[in-house]
Amino acid sequence: MGVEPSRAQLLDWRLALAHTLREQATDSWLDSARRTREDGLKSVNYLSMEFLPGRLLEDAAINLRLRDSVSASFDDLGVNFADVVAGEPDPALGNGGLGRLAACYLESMATLACPAHGYGLRYERGLFRQHFEDGRQVERPDEWLTSGDPFSLSRPATAYAVPFGGEVSDDDGGTAWRPETRLVAAAHDTPVIGYGGGWVNTLRLWSALPAADLLDLDRFSAGDFFGAAETETWARTLSRVLYPTDTTDLGRRLRLSQEHFLTSASVQDVLHRFLETQQDLRRLPEHAAIQMNDTHPALAGPELIRLLVDEHGVGFDTAADLAVQVLGYTNHTLLPEALEMWPVDLMRHLLPRHLQIIERLDQRVHAVHGSAADDVHLIEHGQVKMGELAVVTSHRVNGVSALHTDLVRRNLFPHLEALTPGRILNVTNGITPRRWLALANPALADLVTETIGPGWETDLDRLRELEPHAEDPNFLEAFGRTKHLAKHRLATWLDEEHGIELPVEALLDVQVKRLHEYKRQLLNILWTVSRWQRIKADPGADWVPRVKIFGGKAAPSYTAVKDIIRLINDVGAVINSDPETRERLRIIYPPNYNVTMAEKLIPAADLSEQISTAGMEASGTGNMKFALNGALTIGTLDGANVEIREEVGAENFFLFGLTADEVLARREQPGHARAAIEQSQPLQDVLQAIAEGTFSPEEPARYSGLVDHLWNSDWFLVASDFDAYNSSQELVDMSYRDPLRWQRMAVTNVARMGSFSSDRAVRHYMREIWNVPPAQ
Ligand code: 26W
Numbered sequence: 001m002g003v004e005p006s007r008a009q010l011l012d013w014r015l016a017l018a019h020t021l022r023e024q025a026t027d028s029w030l031d032s033a034r035r036t037r038e039d040g041l042k043s044v045n046y047l048s049m050e051f052l053p054g055r056l057l058e059d060a061a062i063n064l065r066l067r068d069s070v071s072a073s074f075d076d077l078g079v080n081f082a083d084v085v086a087g088e089p090d091p092a093l094g095n096g097g098l099g100r101l102a103a104c105y106l107e108s109m110a111t112l113a114c115p116a117h118g119y120g121l122r123y124e125r126g127l128f129r130q131h132f133e134d135g136r137q138v139e140r141p142d143e144w145l146t147s148g149d150p151f152s153l154s155r156p157a158t159a160y161a162v163p164f165g166g167e168v169s170d171d172d173g174g175t176a177w178r179p180e181t182r183l184v185a186a187a188h189d190t191p192v193i194g195y196g197g198g199w200v201n202t203l204r205l206w207s208a209l210p211a212a213d214l215l216d217l218d219r220f221s222a223g224d225f226f227g228a229a230e231t232e233t234w235a236r237t238l239s240r241v242l243y244p245t246d247t248t249d250l251g252r253r254l255r256l257s258q259e260h261f262l263t264s265a266s267v268q269d270v271l272h273r274f275l276e277t278q279q280d281l282r283r284l285p286e287h288a289a290i291q292m293n294d295t296h297p298a299l300a301g302p303e304l305i306r307l308l309v310d311e312h313g314v315g316f317d318t319a320a321d322l323a324v325q326v327l328g329y330t331n332h333t334l335l336p337e338a339l340e341m342w343p344v345d346l347m348r349h350l351l352p353r354h355l356q357i358i359e360r361l362d363q364r365v366h367a368v369h370g371s372a373a374d375d376v377h378l379i380e381h382g383q384v385k386m387g388e389l390a391v392v393t394s395h396r397v398n399g400v401s402a403l404h405t406d407l408v409r410r411n412l413f414p415h416l417e418a419l420t421p422g423r424i425l426n427v428t429n430g431i432t433p434r435r436w437l438a439l440a441n442p443a444l445a446d447l448v449t450e451t452i453g454p455g456w457e458t459d460l461d462r463l464r465e466l467e468p469h470a471e472d473p474n475f476l477e478a479f480g481r482t483k484h485l486a487k488h489r490l491a492t493w494l495d496e497e498h499g500i501e502l503p504v505e506a507l508l509d510v511q512v513k514r515l516h517e518y519k520r521q522l523l524n525i526l527w528t529v530s531r532w533q534r535i536k537a538d539p540g541a542d543w544v545p546r547v548k549i550f551g552g553k554a555a556p557s558y559t560a561v562k563d564i565i566r567l568i569n570d571v572g573a574v575i576n577s578d579p580e581t582r583e584r585l586r587i588i589y590p591p592n593y594n595v596t597m598a599e600k601l602i603p604a605a606d607l608s609e610q611i612s613t614a615g616m617e618a619s620g621t622g623n624m625k626f627a628l629n630g631a632l633t634i635g636t637l638d639g640a641n642v643e644i645r646e647e648v649g650a651e652n653f654f655l656f657g658l659t660a661d662e663v664l665a666r667r668e669q670p671g672h673a674r675a676a677i678e679q680s681q682p683l684q685d686v687l688q689a690i691a692e693g694t695f696s697p698e699e700p701a702r703y704s705g706l707v708d709h710l711w712n713s714d715w716f717l718v719a720s721d722f723d724a725y726n727s728s729q730e731l732v733d734m735s736y737r738d739p740l741r742w743q744r745m746a747v748t749n750v751a752r753m754g755s756f757s758s759d760r761a762v763r764h765y766m767r768e769i770w771n772v773p774p775a776q
Contacts, residue, residue: 005077011147013077013084014057017070018150021060025191029200036115037277042286042772043115044765045270046106047300048293049262050099050242051120051203053106054435054595055088056151056190062439063111063193089144090596092126093205095246095555096514097621098332100595101400101758102293104432104621105765108758110194110201111434111458113775114766119266121258122188122205125241130553130592135569139244139556151190152205158187160268161211162261168352175310177353183235184209185265195434195458199775206265210235245555246338246514253350256342260351263299266290271307281312285325289770292329292394295340295386301327301393302354302361310353320364320393328769329390329397330427331408332618335518341383358384365392365419375415391416391423396769398427401619401640403660427765428643429619430758433460436625441603443482444629444750451475461754470747473740480743483630486603493600498590506586507544507736510626511609512551512593512601515561518616521550522706523718524609525568527725528575528587529686529695535581543584544733551593551601563706565589570695570702598622603629606742607732610635611725613716615660617641624756630746632735634728636721640756647752652745654735656728657721666720673714676722683722687711 001019003012036043061067071081094100102118109116128139163179170176185206192201210232243255270288278287292300301323308319333339347355362378369376378388391397391413399405405426409417417424438445438457448456452465469475484504491502511524528548535543550568554561572587590597608626610617610633617639627633627644634654635641645653658666666672677683691707693700710719736742754760766772 008079010079010083010087013074013079014087015148015150017057017084021057021064021066021070022151022153022191024064024066025060025193025197025200028193028197029191029202032113032115032199032201040277040287041115041775042770043117043273043288044109044770044772045266045288045290046102046109046116046118046293047263047266047290047297048099048102048118048120049259049296050094050293051091051102051106051118051205052094052096052099052595053091053103053190053203054599055085055090057088058085059107059435059439060151060191060193062434063107063195064197087147089147090594091144091149092142092594093120093123093242095127095242095244097619098246098294101332101429101621104430104435104758105762106192106201106203107194107432107434108430108762110192110199111196111432112759112762112766113194113199114201114762114770114772115775116192116201117269118192118201118203119262119269120203120205121239121242121262122207123239123242124207127242127244127553127594128556132565132569132589132591135566135573137554137562137565149188149190152188153190155187155189155204158204158269159209160185160265160272162264164257164260165350166352168356175353175356177306177310181234182211183238183261184211185261187265187269204266204269206239206262208235208238208261244553245557246516253346256346256350259296260299260303260354263297263303266297267300267303267307271304271312281308281314282318282322284322288326289772290327291765291770292327292390294330294332295390298329298340298386298390298393299351299354301389302351302357305357305361306353309357316360317364320361323393324395327390327394328765329394331387331397331399331404331412334404334407334412334616334618340386342386344379344382344384347384355384358389361389361392369419372419373415376419387412388416395423397424398769399424399618400427400429401643402426402428403615403637403642404618404639407615407660425768427761427768428640428756429621429624430756430761431621431624431628432758433457433628435599436602437628440599441482441486441629443485444479444603447478447482448750458759460757460759463751463754466747466751470744470751476740476743476747479630479747480739483604483606483746486629490600490604494588494590500588500590502588503545503547503583503586505545506547507606507732508549508604509546509607509609510549510551510601510605510631511611512549512598513620513622515552515554515558515565517560517564517716518613520611520613520716520718520721521552521561521568522564522716523611523721523725524548524550525564525571526683526686526690526718526722527729528585529571529689530682530726531729532571532575532578532581532585533685533689534682535584536578539580542737544736545584547586547588549601549605550587550589551597553593563703567690567695567703567706574695598625602626602631605629605631606736607631608633608635610638610641611657611721612636612638613721614638614658614663616716624753627749628753628756630750632732632742632745632749634725634732644753644756647755648749649752652748652752654728654732656724658717663717666717667715672717673719674711676714676719677711680719680723682726683719 074081126142161182165180190203308314399408487504494500608631619639636657696702
């Protein structure tokens with residue numbers, strides 16, 4: 001860094017650490033790439049519009065097995081390792097579950113020595129920074145690159161031209177696409193270090209640059225300076241910002257351009273790397289697998305076909321068959337508003353050649369399957385259906401939990417399932433135990449190693465060996481101490497970062513995830529008001545002190561949940577300042593929930609809130625992180641909750657609520673919400689208080705719309721599940737009053753989380769989808 005150690009600032013030490021760790025990883029990084037090339041190993045290409053890697057340096061030190069020596073070295077230098085890594089930005093290049101899953105999977109692929117590239121966009125601005133003003137969410141830009149990106153390398157020699165717009169013409173020489181413009185995709189590589197450092201893969205993020213010759217000199221010399229720079233401006237805009245929504249398909253031209261930019265640059269790079277060692281394109285499926293992380297990269301099919309046909313002279317049918325063999329598609333949501341559909345006109349304007357290919361694929365499905373495919377349409381009502389396109393161009397389609405995959409088969413793609421039975425399979429999500437236990441919860445990680453020995457980090461099923469210790473009071477004592485330590489670490493962090501005081505002796509009841517009506521943060525805050533009212537009604541009772549911790553961002557345009565954020569903060573303002581109750585009930589909502597905050601919050605939690613309307617949370621992965629860190633779950637039979645409960649045992653899980661089928665039935669009942677409210681006095685009392693402005697005295701009617709909506713609509717069945725949720729919460733209190741019982745349940749949860757390792761999930765993909773043999 002060209003800095004005197006004696007004069008170095010924390011930032012200098014952090015940049016120096018990044019370069020030092022990257023250097024430590026470089027030999028394996030080069031060796032992994034060489035072995036893949038020279039041994040002709042098949043490699044995986046994971047295409048995702050989102051990656052949420054979190055801070056990289058401490059994780060890299062752990063995976064290089066250098067954490068202790070790095071912190072010791074800093075001690076020798078009189079520098080605090082924790083302060084050095086605390087300054088590292090948390091690249092928010094994703095919205096939530098989908099982006100974090102991609103990061104866990106990349107780390108597991110490297111740990112399993114599965115040759116792989118992650119492909120994404122290097123947004124200059126990640127997901128907005130969340131602030132609260134007067135209890136309301138305010139979004140601020142996230143300039144994560146200002147303090148540099150020292151762990152990655154820009155690859156000026158690796159760049160591809162990505163065409164947009166223009167015309168396609170058919171002549172006897174075949175089809176020619178004359179694009180209106182081209183943008184340049186420039187590569188930035190970040191090493192993905194496997195645990196142990198023996199294998200290192202690459203996360204390649206593209207940023208958009210104007211093609212050199214794009215400054216329109218004619219328009220420039222004609223004085224039309226803006227016109228001249230238009231394409232340049234557009235280029236800079238393309239990889240400027242991540243779309244901050246994780247449920248609504250906004251159908252914006254820029255979003256489609258970003259998706260095309262990602263898939264085209266990535267597929268071109270996959271073909272380029274293949275042709276480095278191979279000639280016969282028909283052998284591509286033996287050397288490359290491409291996984292589409294939801295429909296956002298679903299243009300990968302048409303793009304691969306385009307390149308094979310237009311640039312490599314392969315026949316259309318051969319190209320289409322090759323694409324199916326190479327591609328896999330993972331679906332992460334059933335929400336209708338999240339299923340991407342692109343207007344045919346927009347596709348024709350931006351990607352005329354791709355539209356042509358999609359139309360031909362649609363014809364081909366009908367030619368091949370005849371009337372059996374009558375209900376299959378890649379284009380319908382003037383919209384290109386990206387889900388159907390992804391399925392038709394993939395040899396395997398998977399859901400992300402057993403329940404979700406069943407619903408994908410039955411409700412989302414029943415006609416496609418019928419066409420090709422067995423194409424849709426389940427691969428339940430997973431999480432990496434390196435970041436979510438070894439890094440986030442060192443005290444518990446050390447206790448596990450002391451108790452069952454090392455090695456669990458890459459063989460998580462070994463946690464089962466903890467189970468017998470659940471009967472040992474000394475072990476339970478030690479286990480309890482790790483939770484207490486995590487609570488104190490959180491208290492220090494909340495105080496330093498947010499000036500928030502945390503009562504560490506209380507039951508920490510945590511709900512952290514994106515704000516969405518189906519995740520039912522509303523049910524949680526309504527129950528909290530009810531608990532407050534009951535404490536005030538009976539202050540002498542033996543209430544279990546609780547802290548309700550919320551965390552999560554709302555998509556900027558999602559007003560309904562922005563009201564819920566405000567309600568949580570408004571209720572918090574009243575309850576936290578109520579002398580009668582504040583020692584027994586508190587609400588904490590630190591702004592700007594992200595991977596780093598999750599690493600602080602999750603190890604400290606006693607109770608994990610996984611309370612979505614059954615059938616709507618595809619899987620969840622936070623649920624797994626909490627259980628792995630010894631929190632007990634209160635939840636519905638939704639997503640991976642179902643499988644977590646099967647693993648940990650019904651007696652170690654606080655279940656409540658309607659099942660997915662009961663939800664569908666209840667929605668059919670007119671006035672189901674009113675009926676549920678009228679049956680629940682506690683809920684009526686809560687809605688009464690909110691409606692009359694108890695938490696918004698300066699604007700009593702602030703939440704009247706929200707309350708009306710509950711009485712008259714309640715699509716997410718908050719009212720119908722309220723009493724069951726309340727009874728389950730009382731069971732939680734009862735269990736918590738018996739610390740040994742609670743600890744036993746908590747230890748059993750930890751011991752039974754082995755199958756939710758992302759190593760298990762990636763091995764499943766390697767075997768059933770990517771057909772990549774485990775590395776020697
Ligand atoms: C088009 C806008 C958009 C952007 C992102 C639509 C949908 C998404 C994602 C698919 C939403 C998402 O993150 N889904 C979550 O994926 C996780 C990983 O599989 C699951 O665990 C969560 O249940 C699911 O909500």
